[in-house]
Amino acid sequence: MIIDFQTLFTQLRTLLTENGFAGSGLKYAYLSIGLLCLVLFLFVTLFITRQIFIGVINKIIIKRKPQWQSALLEFRVFRAFALIFVAYILYSVIPYLFIDFKKAHFYALIFAKIYVVLAVMFAVNAFLNALVSIMESTRKYADKPIRSYKQVAKIVFYIVGFVLILSIILNESPLYIFGGFGAVTAVFILVFRDPILGFVASVQMSAIDLVRVGDWITVEKYGADGEVTEINLTTIKVRNWDKTVTIVPSYAIVSESFKNWRAMEESEGRRIKRHINIKISSIKFCDDELIQRLQSIDFLKDYLKETQQEIERYNAEHTVNPGNLVNGRHMTNIGTFRVYAEKYLESNPYINTNLTFMVRQLQATENGLPVEIYVFSKEKGLKKFEEVAADIFDHLLAAVPYFDLEIFQNPSGSDMRQLIQRS
Template sequence: MGVKAFIRETLAGWGVPESWVVYVANIVLIAGIALLSIGANYVAKKIVLQLITRFVNSNRYRWDDYLLERKVFHKLSHLVPAVVIYYASFLFPDYQAVIVKGVALYILVVSLLVVNAFLNALNDIYATFEISKARPIRGYIQVAKIILFVIGGILLISSLIGRSPLILLSGIGALSAVVMLVFKDSILGLVAGVQLTSNDMVRVGDWIEMPKYGADGDVLDISLNTVKVQNWDKTITTIPTYALISDSFKNWRGMTISGGRRIMRAVYIDTNSIVMCSPEMIARFRNIQLLEDYILSKEQEVQRYNEEHNVNRAITVNGRALTNIGTFRAYMERYVKHHPKIHRGMTCMVRQLQPTEKGLPLEIYAFTNDIDWAVYENVQADIFDHLYAVAPEFGLRIFQNPSGADLQRGMELSAVQSRTGTPARAVGAMDSGDA
């Protein structure tokens, strides 16, 4: 005797009118199936899921924690009531086909959600490995999701209309141009992601510069369609992935790997202060520790040259002589090379650049041995603080455009000169206490 026949006989024995027996029996069956589904769902979530959670939290493995965080097991538990309804569908032979189709659609949707959560967990697990920064798979995961949901959507539609999925696929083939237009960014992003990964052009954590998009900071995420960059002002710039292939950008990873950060800054010298070194200046320079060897070797070199060529030194333009600018350049180079924060294994020099309207540039080209931004700026400032302060010791003036105070002082000197008839130079001397 079947369950349905048993319920009908029981209801008839209880005196239920025969015209109502079928309806009441169906209601009882539906209620029983609903209670059984609720009970199965309770067992799956409150007992089985709790046991799985305890096991995951108690073991020493980390990968299963991500499955738990992405709720893979939680979404999987939604299949239990559907299985109960599926196996109870034979109790309603007139509606069995509809019930089976509805359950199949529900199972398909839940399965898509489970696989989606699993792919998210897979990406999280992969991100724990160091190789994930050089070879991110987020773009591939997103491509897999697109394919997954497209196939799932085709299966859902084909089940609803009762036609073969191949018919829908042939229709999509005919609309390939529309599909390519809709998924243009995704297709370009996929191709760009493959090129970025295979050529190791950018990684998560790299510092990149892309002025066209206002990006200057660390790469936070590389996905199928976008690359997120956190700028130094903590704002987030989103760049299309394919833009990193079609446009140029600067990646500072090489600097990070090398361990040295470049200093390339110039000191501008007022050309009016450049002179030949007098004996008094040379004597003073000998007392500078960093220049002792330089002055000695240069004096010998200059003297030897002048003697070999019978140079008449009665006139300073004849032959060779030391200059204050050359001596200062030698001091700059030695000072930079002796600085404890300058990288010993990289280029370190002081070079003279093309003179400009701002004076003669003496440029330091060197690398710090610490790439930290704050340390780099402190080292650079420390070096130039010292050089600006010692330039007057070499009889040199640092170039600076006249300020308001300079103009005011010039006007005051001119006014005093016009009143007293005293030359401006003498007025300046009296103001400085030399008179």
């Protein structure tokens, strides 16, 4: 022993006897003074370890900021191991403190043993968290599934801790408890299949932070698209945007595909990814008349001037025959429209230009040439986001005819009737 508690309590009993205590008075005085001394001793011990010893260590760590020591500080590993020392003191004192009270001694010893197990579990849990944090910060383990190994280790350790506590309460060997588990495992799994799957899923969701209350998730298989309002052992309640409620099994979140929009909501923007189909037959080179008209558009003034000068210089250097627009370099109405769309979007105060920002052409199809807008809106709320996207495409759709372009549209019944009437 680090401290000889037997000698200390023997001296206490001797002191009380010398001062006239005897019989039941001696027993209760011995217990009362012993408890008071134990509480004071634990208080002083915690004060010394937490406020002085651990405080000094924390100041050194904060000053130097080494990675591994910072992780130990972040997950309170030193505080956790200090509890083991307190548990050791408690377990060592009880046999001498309750020596005159057999029944109280029995229950107090059970409590002390359970506290020791819980203190060790708490310390190991903190150490595992710190260890994983340290390993993930290193290049060697950065891309390894360290958290999965930590989860398995914790589950095994918790099971062992639970068995130890159960064996202490039942006063049986841990091996006996483990043997009993083996006999009922098959029936237990069959009867409590959903709660077990839900419990495992809950542990995984909590450990890797998959879903929180308030998250916007989409689970297509179950028709869920809305906000998580409640997370239980076996189910997750989702209030959809149409005000209906969908119940999703907890294990479906970890075993099947789903979409969590939290990362988008915490980011600097929400993606707008939509396209306009341009009628291919309306695409052409820009002639002088079209260029002259487009120069009245503020967003294109500088672009047209600089690009026209560059094209004329190139064509002159390469002695291009100006009789055919196919020769040499020339601007096209579709390319000029794409530049206009970029300039317009850059001027839009609701667009975050620090994120991915582009106006691009996709593969031409039987429905025309798609010109896609791929930008991020600063507004992430559903209503405001849709308003920003609608305003952008309202403007661009209205601007298309100014470039002698046409929007592709499948012919309707009225189009066919007009065609027949003209013929």
